[in-house]
């Protein structure tokens with residue numbers, strides 16, 4: 001695929017080809033540091049999760065991955081590669097639609113204390129703070145020393161923030 005651009009319409013779809021799955025795996029590795037995602041003590045491989053991909057002008061432009069567990073949908077990752085043109089919103093909407101289809105009553109997600117852009121983005125879309133796990137990232141760093149000490153905007157990285165949207 002080519003590079004995303006600001007003019008072509010955005011398409012959102014479920015991964016269907018080997019190329020789609022390989023691109024998702026590369027995205028996880030590049031943006032989230034590995035081939036697995038750890039959330040609330042569970043380890044997920046790509047084949048364990050659901051995903052939606054955004055593409056624009058023949059180029060991959062973003063993705064969300066999530067799991068439906070019991071009465072909730074957990075958003076594991078959300079990435080936009082062409083920010084500020086509605087791709088993150090479209091992907092999040094698609095995840096919420098899938099959650100409603102699955103008859104679960106909420107979406108939960110975890111972000112880090114430095115990610116002010118994400119906290120703004122999610123709150124503007126109906127998400128509320130549910131819990132702050134003080135020191136959770138410091139604990140995780142003891143097992144995985146590659147986790148940096150400084151996060152976005154040079155903010156010290158310490159805590160996990162859980163956000164939820166219920167309906």
Ligand SMILES: CC(C)(COP(=O)(O)OP(=O)(O)OC[C@H]1O[C@@H](n2cnc3c(N)ncnc32)[C@H](O)[C@@H]1OP(=O)(O)O)[C@@H](O)C(=O)NCCC(=O)NCCS
Pocket residue numbers: 076077078079080081082083084085086087088089090109110111115117118120121124
């Ligand atoms: C958070 C993130 C997913 C947002 O994605 P995005 O594609 O920039 O999101 P959108 O374009 O839908 O919306 C962002 C802003 O762009 C602007 N925007 C959206 N659509 C627009 C349009 N069609 N025209 C003009 N502006 C637009 C809006 O200002 C919007 O913010 P607001 O509505 O809350 O004020 C993205 O910044 C990202 O990938 N961050 C890195 C990874 C990350 O932190 N993920 C979340 C943590 S789990």
